[in-house]
């Protein structure tokens with residue numbers, strides 16, 4: 050478990066300098082109003098995320114993982130509490146954040162390249178100037194040969210790679226991913242984990258990724274936030290001190306398995 054400081058996150062071993070805080074969630078509560086009454090999704094949620102950090106979030110269904118990601122993205126306000134991104138209180142969607150959802154949400158009538166360039170159009174930036182960056186991302190994600198095709202001609206995993214390129218094309222400083230590989234089969238998911246690691250190693254964006262897979266959470270993260278309760282809150286923060294770059298075989302190491310057991314326990318799952 051680790052403690053986060055308000056203005057910076059100290060290095061675990063004290064050797065590296067503290068990194069700037071990119072996301073600061075402070076005392077966030079969220080209540081949804083519905084026809085049948087109110088639902089309190091989050092209660093007194095607080096955590097910080099440092100520059101360049103890869104944080105994953107796990108927790109039981111309905112504990113408010115998607116809710117907090119949407120609040121960080123500026124897609125909805127908290128009921129009480131504050132969220133700061135790069136030092137500004139979040140009040141609306143931010144151009145310096147990229148978002149990836151569970152389904153790729155590509156526009157089927159646009160080519161792969163034009164889907165990737167969508168944020169550029171929305172932000173009113175010159176298209177031609179960003180085509181090389183879009184092609185470079187498609188190449189990095191291993192789908193550049195599909196640039197002229199429609200999304201329907203691509204597999205689910207390839208479409209999700211395109212969605213990741215779209216989230217990165219305007220060079221956001223923060224990447225928010227809500228269960229991006231949840232719809233994929235186990236093998237494609239493993240491949241995408243490795244691919245995402247590769248892309249992240251190249252770009253080093255501060256990343257928050259929600260997942261139901263504890264394996265995925267550990268494999269990708271510098272730190273796992275474990276959420277629980279109803280309403281949801283952070284019940285533990287687990288640092289992942291595994292060396293990078295990580296090969297899939299790291300999952301069979303005792304250190305990885307120890308982390309897996311710890312997180313299962315924090316989620317109330319005991320091994321026999």
Ligand SMILES: Nc1ncnc2c1ncn2[C@@H]1O[C@H](COP(=O)(O)OP(=O)(O)OP(=O)(O)O)[C@@H](O)[C@H]1O
Pocket residue numbers: 081082083088089090108109110111112113114115116117
């Ligand atoms: N738009 C909404 N209106 C009303 N209640 C909502 C709304 N969105 C979410 N909730 C409720 O808020 C709580 C948290 O939902 P949220 O989707 O954030 O959880 P989650 O941890 O992401 O769940 P899952 O893992 O199943 O995706 C749940 O009880 C859910 O029913």
